[in-house]
Amino acid sequence: MNHNFRRFAALLMISMIAVFAVACTAQDGDLNNAQNQTLYLFNSKGENAEAFKKMCEDFTKETGIPTSAFSVGAGQDAQEPLRTQMNSVNPPAIFSLQGLKELPEWKESGRIVDLSSVENEEMRKLADAIPESMRLSDDGKSNYGIPFNVEGYGYMVDQRMIADLFSGEQQEAVIEGLKQASYEEFIAFCDAVTQYIETPAAKTIEINGKPYTFTAQKTERTKKLNGVFAFAGSEKWTYGDHLINVALNTVFLDARSAQNATEAQLESLRQPLVAYAKALDYVSSHAGGIKGSAKRGNDLINAANFGYDQSVQSFADGNALFLQQGNWAYANIEKVSKDVAENAVFLPIKLPITDAMIKTGKTAKEMNSSIPVYVPNYYVINAKAPKEAQENAIRFLLWMQKPENVQKYVIEAFHSVPYMADEGMKLDDSLSVSIMEYLEEGKTLSAPYHGAPNIWSSEVVGKELMEKYLTKSEWTEDDYHSIADFAITRWKNMR
Amino acid sequence: MERYYKKWFYLLVLPAVLLFVFVIGLPFVIGTIYSFTSWRGTYFAGGTLSESFVGLENYIQAFSDEQFIHSMIYTTAYTLVAVVAINIVALSFALMLGRIKRGVGLYRTVFFLPNMLGGLAMGFIWQFIFQVVYTDLLFSPDGLFHVEFLRFMTQDTTKALFALVIMTVWQSAGYMMLIYISGLNSIPGELYEAAEIDGAGPIRKFFTVTLPLLMPSITIVLFLTLANSFKLLDQNIALTNGDFNTRLMALQILRTIQDKTPPNYGVAQAQAVVFFVIVAVISLFQVSLTRRKEVEY
Structure with a gap:
């Protein structure tokens, strides 16, 4: 017994060392061959x-x-x-x-x-x-x-929801109007929707200079609405990266110019960032949710109620009219509701900016009718x-x-929008098609936030907003300025 | 058999030594060397290893980083509370299970089960518990009892510390309880009988018989809980992700890499070395202190 055990132990030792040695040398061998x-x-x-x-x-x-x-x-x-x-x-x-x-x-x-x-x-x-x-x-x-x-992002909207809020034949005109609308008109529209959710009435509103009348009665679909925006308060990147990126577009043409930002450029971001804070104030205080309309406060940043998945679900279930997300979210929306995904299109994210705030040669109207599209x-x-x-x-x-491979892999297999789509290529989801429309019209913004100091947008500004502001029910004019000041100071310090 | 072990001692321990050297020893030595360089994860900024030596610069940077200092203080505070809480709960469980006659196996299993869960899974489960069950169902104004302190526990630096403690007590108490049970079982019954004859009550018996003879188990449990608390990472990521100033040291080291581009692995490595020294010194001090309290009978 003792003898056998000894033999076994010795064999085990030798095999272990052998395996160890082989494992080490085999990798080198593979390297040379491969x-x-x-x-x-x-x-x-x-x-x-x-x-x-x-x-x-x-x-x-x-x-x-x-x-x-x-x-x-x-x-x-x-x-x-x-x-x-x-x-x-x-x-x-x-x-x-x-x-x-x-x-x-x-x-x-x-x-x-x-x-x-x-x-x-x-x-x-x-x-x-x-x-x-x-x-x-x-x-x-x-x-x-x-x-x-x-990829591109903006406010997604289910076109059928618009058709139900107004009369079906006005759907296209309303969506087109909302694409062109100014920030003030857009806010007036959102206020009207908020009022409609509480007390539906055939009220007439003006979008991009044209009048449209709400249907007097709610439909099965519009009955589900409990807020204007599906808001992911716990996801700092949604307002830290993406929403702030729209404001950065007022000063920087692209990520490269943001990376080489001058002191003067950063100072000229102040007013656009105040505008950004105002827009975020509005969006975060008009949120719908899976549990009903939401108020700004501690609950709005709870991941269990206002995380990414919940915001997608809230939009796909029809609890909220708009969702600020990109075409990458198509698959997630489709998992909850294929119909909503197939009928979703992008509207531009709008900010209360003026031509004087914009240093890139664009106008406020152009910016408010464009969506960020970037690589x-x-x-x-x-x-x-x-x-x-x-x-x-x-x-x-x-x-x-090669065009045939772009169609086969990038479009069909990866469900993406190619960076150089030609007419022969056929995109396969509604959000990709919507991005292509903006691209064809030249109504796109870029992604200067990629050129901001690392983690500035999400982990610094986004975090500050989440921890100190989204938990507060009321924001003042001073708060808007404090947010802008914090963002600019931290950018300068982090360079 | 003993002769056999003596004869083949070096060969038998060789695999373990090799594993230790290659998996722990070498990376540790390399890491310590890299903490004095401008290592960027895949290359040395400024040239080769020897050209990239920056002396104590990484350590100076680490100690002048407010977040790193805060995470050190926060980790120490968390460890103090967690070690006390886990030990009290684990020892209470062990003493209670020593008293009951039926269902001991079932209780042991139930208390031990949370230990089987991975840190991330547990963090997300408890995030749901704190954010929905505590906040909305149990302790909200419309809930069972309104306790504002127990609501939104992941949204405040102090509350989150207790949230982490509650979660880790739930996870570790069962495991530590098993160590205490085996310690309690090894205390001879006659010592209790003798104490009773001398007129000792339950509290006196606990402090004069149980506690001194349980010191070997306390040494092990204290060591494990101290080291585990200092090293806590997954649960921290999943529960708070460091928001609201809740970065423990391990998470702080991880985030240091992401804070800058190109990533400054040199500073992160310096933080890791400081972290190692703190954990090692405290653990060694604790082991030697509690060892001295152990009694022989």
Whole structure:
């Protein structure tokens, strides 16, 4: 027994050490064999992990170049896994970056290829063709990435709700009117809806200079309304990143100019930020919810009642007329109500701004009838990957941007809006179509908040608003100014 | 058998030593070295490892960061309250289970079960409990009892500290109770009989017999609860996410990386080293102190 046990123990020891040693050396062996052949890709959008993998497999089938794709988990932060992958024995040759905010890190580490200076002429042409406003560039000359897609956001509205609030045939005209309406007209409309929810009456209101009359009786659909806005008070990014971004558009044309903001530019943000605070005051005090109309206070920032999911549900259930969200929320809305998702379109987010506040050459009317559309993600090439891998990466990106592949993967598989959609491409959801309409009309704003200091918009300003203001029932004129002052001071300190 | 262990001692401990060296020892040493550099997660700002040495700059930055200092104070306050609360509850459970005759196994299982839940899952469950059950159902003006302090517990620095304590007591008390039960079971019954003959009441018996003889278990439980409280991360993320100034130290280190771009891993690493020193010193001090109180019989 003793003898057998001894033998067994010795064998176990040897096997464990052997396994340990093999495990260590096998990785090195794999590296030597694979490095010159396999194209490693890092995908930061976990939501499309399966479709991304399929696209890579199709590329392999067509070109014979083996691929290995790594996707982060859905909703998971991509920066940490990307750094881990970069430190691994097989770093990705293609990885994705979320815009200008993440560029300094990878530029400083020397891991990013400037596409405007690659040898491959086709790649240079593709990079040159990217509209200037969509380029990943910190100096206006370099061009570091191929946009993954474009995303847009605004106030979503279920068109059928408008048809029921007014008469069906007025639906299109009302929506068009709301797109063009000034902030004051929009607020008058929201006040009228609030009043209608309490006491329905055939009241006539003016939208963009034209009169429209509410239906005297509520329908099954409008009976569910208990507030104007579906508001996610616990999600700082909705008012920290996205709403404040509209105000930043008054001074900055794009993320790059925000990144290089001057003292004077930051000072000229004061009035637009006061306007932003006023708009947020209005929105957060006219919220509907799954439990009924909501009041501003501690409950409004409880994640269990006013989180992202609850705001989506509140909109999809018809409790609120508008939801400030982007086209990425389509799938979530669809899960609650396919009909609402299919009938949702974007209206612009409006602020009480004047032409004098705007330094970009636009007018207040233009800004209040535009929605932010921007590139959330770029594919970039790892400059430290072996030469052959970089060449394969270029082949992959060129292959991916072929119109038929854009239609097949970007539109159909990833449910995204391509950054250069042509007429032959067919978008497959109502929100994407709505974004395309704004793009075609040239009524778009950009995403300067990507150029603000890291975490400024959401974790600094958004947090201040959540902790100190959204819990307060009344805001004063002084509060608006304090919010603007806090935002500007912190930006200056964080640079 | 003993001869066998003596002969093969080094070979037998080799796997454990290798694991410790590669999984804990080396990363710790590397991390400590990196805390003196401008490490950015995938590269050294300014060149190679040797070129990027910044001396004590990362430590100076860490200590001049108000949030880091606040998180240190907040973590210490939380740890003090949590350690006391967990120990009182766990010991009370153990003493109560020692008294009852039926259903002991069931109670043990029920009290132990929360320990099986992961930190994040538990944080989200308790977020719902604090935000809906406490705020709307139990302690609202229309609820069972109106207790304003117990409403919106995740929205205030002090209240959130108690919310974290309530949650971690619920999670850990069952596990610590098992250690106390085994400690209580090892106390010979005759000592209680002798104390009774000498005229000692239940309170006297607890302080003169139970507590001194339970010191080995108290040493272990105090060590575990101290270390776990200092290291708390997942529950902190899920319950408050650091809002309302509720960042504990582990979360503060994590957020330091996200606060700047490019991420300053050097400063985060310096914070981690300071964190390690604090936890190590306090834990060693506690173990040596409670060990001295242990009695032999």
